Amino acid sequence: MTDCDQMPEELSYIATADDEGARLDKVLATAWPEQSRSRIKSLIEDGHLSLNGTVARKMSAKVKQGDVFSLVIPPAEAAEPVAEDIKLDILYEDDDLLVINKPAGMVVHPAAGNESGTLVNALLAHCGDSLSGIGGVKRPGIVHRLDKDTSGAMVVAKNDMAHRALSTLFSEDKENIDRAYLAVVWGVPKPLEGDIEGNIGRSPRNRKKMAVLENAGKYALTHYKTLKIRDDSLASLVECRLATGRTHQIRVHMTHIGHSLVCDPVYGRNKNSQKCNFKTQELLNAFNKQALHARTLGFVHPRTGKYISTTAPLPDDLKDLIESLNLSHGVG
Numbered sequence: 111m112t113d114c115d116q117m118p119e120e121l122s123y124i125a126t127a128d129d130e131g132a133r134l135d136k137v138l139a140t141a142w143p144e145q146s147r148s149r150i151k152s153l154i155e156d157g158h159l160s161l162n163g164t165v166a167r168k169m170s171a172k173v174k175q176g177d178v179f180s181l182v183i184p185p186a187e188a189a190e191p192v193a194e195d196i197k198l199d200i201l202y203e204d205d206d207l208l209v210i211n212k213p214a215g216m217v218v219h220p221a222a223g224n225e226s227g228t229l230v231n232a233l234l235a236h237c238g239d240s241l242s243g244i245g246g247v248k249r250p251g252i253v254h255r256l257d258k259d260t261s262g263a264m265v266v267a268k269n270d271m272a273h274r275a276l277s278t279l280f281s282e283d284k285e286n287i288d289r290a291y292l293a294v295v296w297g298v299p300k301p302l303e304g305d306i307e308g309n310i311g312r313s314p315r316n317r318k319k320m321a322v323l324e325n326a327g328k329y330a331l332t333h334y335k336t337l338k339i340r341d342d343s344l345a346s347l348v349e350c351r352l353a354t355g356r357t358h359q360i361r362v363h364m365t366h367i368g369h370s371l372v373c374d375p376v377y378g379r380n381k382n383s384q385k386c387n388f389k390t391q392e393l394l395n396a397f398n399k400q401a402l403h404a405r406t407l408g409f410v411h412p413r414t415g416k417y418i419s420t421t422a423p424l425p426d427d428l429k430d431l432i433e434s435l436n437l438s439h440g441v442g
Contacts, residue, residue, distance in 0.1 A: 262404025
């Protein structure tokens, strides 16, 4: 699908009691934090916002509880990400696809505030013209995504055939794909292994976070298994396998059962760090991202039908943290 074939994105929001009497522009900026206030203002001025089914252009209007907002975001204009010579840690590659070990801190595709230094910039330099148009101009070759601060294995398509097949595999054919993550969590999950089910959607209390919701969101299922428990039960090393792929799924599900990821800046707190020795406390203070790594990625190759299995080595800082917490389990 090319940029000109993309469908507009539509965002919806129903005003709550907390929104009563507030300015329209402020409410919507909170409702859709991924959109800048200036972007929302521009879209409203261009007639892309409806309030209770009627076009709304007055940003200072007062909101009432129950107001229904719908914002239509036109397809992004074709961008031209610049190829950048950024070294990639390649785990597997052939003419159809490659699997890379994405470092924590690398954004997958260009966006506002992250126009360079992304995985897409690196892929354009590595793959050249073969990525042109695959998955859209802004996200060439991208089949799935890892959060900026999550490291590990990602597959990238190098042609249309591979992109279509892999996209279907990730969205529909969960039996032929294996995604295993290593996570360091606070406490000890009980039972030590099991399934976490719960729809995931945007939190009604904090629009910048995701949450498990009873009557909204999308179905999500995570299989987990505790690999190693610290002697004092302060923390555990857990393997999580995804049966679905929702935003922040592992982070949200583990928090939901009371065992947030160590150092997670959004969903967790290092409330137990004072119980660690000085060296570990220093590592925790410096580790300003969730302790999560996409360790294993396995799937059926779209052309050959053979099973491809890749393992992404742990980054040094996460390996050091695991060792300092006495959670080493033969991982490297």
